[in-house]
Amino acid sequence: MQMHKVRCAGTNAEFLCSEDRPLLIAMERQAKDLIPVGCRGGGCGRCRIRIISGDFETKKMSKKFIGDSEQKENLTLACRTFPRSDVIFELRTPTQYDNKSTMRAGSSDSQRVINR
Amino acid sequence: MKKGVMRPGHVQIRVLDMDEALIHYRDRLGLIEMHKDSMGRVYLKAWTEIDKYSVVLREADEAGMDFMGFKVTSTDVMNSLRDELKEFGCQVENIPAGELNGCGERVRFDSPTGHFFEIYAEKEQTGKWGVTARNPEAWPEDLKGMKTSRFDHCLLYGDDLDGSLELFTKVLGFDLAEEVMDGDLRIAQFLTCSMKAHDIAWVRHEEKGKFHHASFFLNTWEEVLRAADLISMHDISLDIGPTRHGLTHGQTIYFFDPSGNRNEVFCDGAGGNYYYPDSPVITWDASELGKAIFYHDRVLNENFLGVVT
Ligand code: FES
Numbered sequence: 378m379q380m381h382k383v384r385c386a387g388t389n390a391e392f393l394c395s396e397d398r399p400l401l402i403a404m405e406r407q408a409k410d411l412i413p414v415g416c417r418g419g420g421c422g423r424c425r426i427r428i429i430s431g432d433f434e435t436k437k438m439s440k441k442f443i444g445d446s447e448q449k450e451n452l453t454l455a456c457r458t459f460p461r462s463d464v465i466f467e468l469r470t471p472t473q474y475d476n477k478s479t480m481r482a483g484s485s486d487s488q489r490v491i492n493r
Numbered sequence: 494m495k496k497g498v499m500r501p502g503h504v505q506i507r508v509l510d511m512d513e514a515l516i517h518y519r520d521r522l523g524l525i526e527m528h529k530d531s532m533g534r535v536y537l538k539a540w541t542e543i544d545k546y547s548v549v550l551r552e553a554d555e556a557g558m559d560f561m562g563f564k565v566t567s568t569d570v571m572n573s574l575r576d577e578l579k580e581f582g583c584q585v586e587n588i589p590a591g592e593l594n595g596c597g598e599r600v601r602f603d604s605p606t607g608h609f610f611e612i613y614a615e616k617e618q619t620g621k622w623g624v625t626a627r628n629p630e631a632w633p634e635d636l637k638g639m640k641t642s643r644f645d646h647c648l649l650y651g652d653d654l655d656g657s658l659e660l661f662t663k664v665l666g667f668d669l670a671e672e673v674m675d676g677d678l679r680i681a682q683f684l685t686c687s688m689k690a691h692d693i694a695w696v697r698h699e700e701k702g703k704f705h706h707a708s709f710f711l712n713t714w715e716e717v718l719r720a721a722d723l724i725s726m727h728d729i730s731l732d733i734g735p736t737r738h739g740l741t742h743g744q745t746i747y748f749f750d751p752s753g754n755r756n757e758v759f760c761d762g763a764g765g766n767y768y769y770p771d772s773p774v775i776t777w778d779a780s781e782l783g784k785a786i787f788y789h790d791r792v793l794n795e796n797f798l799g800v801v802t
């Protein structure tokens with residue numbers, strides 16, 4: 378199986394990915410932390426990236442995060458994306474993941490306390 | 494006060510690819526495929542359930558939950574609750590009998606947290622799967638995967654927790670069993686309409702109408718560990734576990750279906766987590782949130798809080 382290099386734009390950080398494995402899963406298996414991991418199923422949008430260069434194929438992804446316009450801009454979900462050449466990407470994490478959930482925000486102090 | 498709502502009866506889940514979803518829910522969770530309707534929706538049940546199905550999968554462009562349905566004791570109860578739901582201010586829609594295969598008329602309503610729910614009184618009863626109603630054997634031999642025994646509850650994320658609490662307690666007769674309080678702010682609530690520790694739960698979150706997980710019941714910690722083995726064997730996306738919750742003290746593992754919807758399988762491995770109408774509300778302080786959610790790690794996992802469909 379052919380291996381491709383997957384690199385985060387503007388950095389030297391990269392990992393290898395075979396054609397039959399989603400980018401996100403290959404990244405995790407190599408213990409790299411370049412793309413945020415969520416459901417790994419194309420449903421939550423957490424792993425959204427834009428492919429700046431390179432060829433890729435995708436499986437079905439939630440339209441909520443990859444609509445037709447996003448698709449045209451080469452946005453994709455790393456957990457549903459398979460490389461067909463070396464690939465360079467940038468993060469495009471959806472904005473809802475910047476906002477802390479109320480549960481988290483409301484308890485940020487307490488969380489610090491409970492961390493062992 | 495009980496108002497005739499018996500139990501969570503079904504959940505309709507949106508999946509991106511039906512074939513992948515079926516392998517997951519049927520062969521891994523061990524639900525039994527019961528029907529496929531003209532819209533392509535697939536109906537499944539857990540083996541101990543007497544009604545024909547509890548999980549309905551619908552292929553769609555987005556993951557998430559369409560609605561959760563509760564079975565009530567009679568059509569009269571459904572009709573009077575319909576009026577009360579309208580009075581409360583819900584948008585109420587009557588869904589005719591048969592829209593879901595084998596299900597009677599349903600009353601669908603929205604909620605302050607943006608989720609859709611239904612009540613219904615009638616559903617075709619096919620009985621427990623694989624055992625007879627007369628002189629039944631203990632369990633059927635040919636169950637698959639995790640062999641989950643029932644659809645148990647859903648946990649939902651949304652903004653107006655107080656509103657949904659009022660709707661479910663005042664109108665539908667649920668009781669608040671457990672809560673997490675951050676000062677005066679209730680950031681999580683676990684409600685029951687039965688003796689179970691929870692039949693539905695919410696966590697406070699900025700966006701309305703989000704789906705955190707659908708949960709399925711197992712009998713023992715050993716079965717939870719066996720589920721964990723199956724999750725590894727089949728490379729299922731793991732969220733966290735096996736571990737124990739502080740809240741409800743259930744022993745649990747969380748994972749995702751192939752469309753990114755979270756599932757839980759759990760057992761109530763502490764012995765004390767049943768509910769009577771006179772049980773006092775159990776309160777967790779936000780300062781103990783890590784332990785409330787994950788009793789062993791005592792630290793929250795970012796994905797458990799943020800990743801929803
Ligand atoms: S991790 Fe959820 S969409 Fe990729």
Ligand SMILES: [Fe+2]
Nearest residue numbers: 648706708757
């Ligand atoms: Fe749960």
